[in-house]
Amino acid sequence: MIAKKLAAEKAVEYIQDGMVVGLGSGSTATWAIKALGEKVNAGLHIQCVASSVASENLAKQYGISLVDFSALSDIDITIDGADEVDAQCNLIKGGGGALLREKILAYNSRQFIVVVDDSKLVHTLGKFPLPVEIVPFAAELTLKQLRNLGCETSIRQKDGKNFVTDNGNLIADCFFNQIEVPELLNINILLIPGVVEGGLFLHPKVNRVIVGHADGSLHFMKGDKKE
Structure with a gap:
């Protein structure tokens, strides 16, 4: 749990005032929404769209402003989790059942940031259905x-x-x-x-993967490079 929380909180640091932010779904995205809520309550001004009804409801709970998709031309950053991540930053997503909406947000975002703990890293995708x-x-x-x-x-x-x-x-x-x-x-x-739609999210649309570890450390993956 601590690994996901730290990775999500790091991803939220990329959010700047005035941005339009896509909110993913699932347990890791929940940590990001909570962290964003704290920043909003501290004065951060953003607009958000959510990939699921559950994330939408959670965002409202934390006082995050939600807008209708019809009011948007694009999204600055979307933060979401993943079920598997390979070394090329290809993903399997959709364990929570919101993969279509998640992919729409990711595709229409200038930056798509994925947050996971190290248990989600695999050499080859496919163990997760x-x-x-x-x-x-x-x-x-x-x-x-x-x-x-x-x-x-x-x-x-x-x-x-x-x-x-x-x-x-x-x-x-x-x-x-x-x-x-x-x-x-x-x-x-x-x-x-x-x-x-399918749950394969391929690396050209994945701008950054933030990986949390149980010891509190983080590492970053971008494309086929590690930073």
Whole structure:
């Protein structure tokens, strides 16, 4: 917990007065939202957009100003977590089920900063099941096509029912074990009719990864370089 908290607090240091900030989802993003709330209450003036209803509600709780997407042309910085990060700063995201909205924010941000603890670092992506958001219509056919890519997959469940995203879609959790060429897999997933978005976030859109360690230290990754 301390590692995530420190990484999130470091990411918040990049936020400057007057910025438009994208708020990610999940446990690490929660620490960033809390840290931002403290800065807002101390006088920082920012506008925020959130990638999930949960993050939106948390931001309101901490007094953070939220704006409608229609009022924006772009986003200065988005801060979010990840489920896996490889050495090239490719990510798996979507463990919380908000991958579509998270990717929209990341794509439209001048800077996309990812905060993780060191347990999320991997040599090759794939141990964590890759989430893929799909439409409910003919979901079994979409699952069949995903399986043809070499994975086992099933619809995510919550409380004995299909998990439904904030967009009214389903999440297919795909177990690849190893994803050797994430760029190619991402293309093949997105070509399947019924797929809305995949949980592979590729390194060109990842500007910085801040990694927290249990001993309180941090290290930084950017592209294929470590700082």
